[in-house]
Amino acid sequence: MARILVIEDEPAMQTGLRDNLEIEGYEVEIAGDGTSGLESLLGHPYDLVILDVMLPRKSGYDVLREARAGGVRTPVIMLTAKGGEVDKILGLELGADDYMTKPFSLRELLARVKAVLRRSEHSTSGDGHVTIGSTLIDFPAYTAERNGKALPMTPKELEILKFLYDHRNQTVTRDRLLTEVWGYDESVSTRTVDNFILRLRQKVEADPAHPRVILTIHGAGYKLVV
C-alpha cells in the first residue's frame, strides 16, 4: 500500500484529500504547515507527497527545495492556487513531478496520483533490478549478480548500497549512513562504515583500488556515482 503525505493547511482540503485517498486504498498522513511537513518528509519514507504551495510557516516551494537538497527523492505533486505560468515552472524546476491548480477535481487528482506512482515505480528500480558498477542488484529480492554469477552480499551491505543508491550523485556523510542504516547503535563507529565501503567496492568496482562508483569525498563522506 502506497503511503502518501499531504502537506496542506486548509481543513476542508485535508479532509477531502484524506477521505478520497483512503477510499483508493492509500495510507495517508497529514501535515498542516510547511515546517512540520518538511520534518515528516526528511524523517520518514513516503511514496508520494501532495504539497500545497501556500502554507503557513514555510511555503511549498521552500519545503520542496529543502527536501530535495536533503536528498529526498519522493515524487511530489504540487497544489497551486495561482496557476500562473511562473509558478508552474518554478515548481517543476524545483523538482515537482506534477502540479494541479486549485480548484481541481478530486477525480483528476486521483488519476495524477496513480500516474505519478506508476512512473516512479518504473524509474526508481523498474522491476527491482539496478546496475551499480559491474554488478546487477535486485534490491527487493536481496540478491546480486556479477558476470552472470550470483554474488553473495549480506543484508547490511545491500542496505548500505541501497541507501547510497537512493541518494546517488550526492555526498552522504558517514554519520548519516550510521544513523540511517544502523540507527543509533553506539557500538558501531564510523570506522565500521569505512570497512563496509571497502567491502562494497570489492563487489561493485571493476578496480576496487581505483573506485569510480563509490567515491570517497574527503572530509565529508561517500558518493555513489551512476
Ligand code: CA
Ligand atoms: Ca494553503
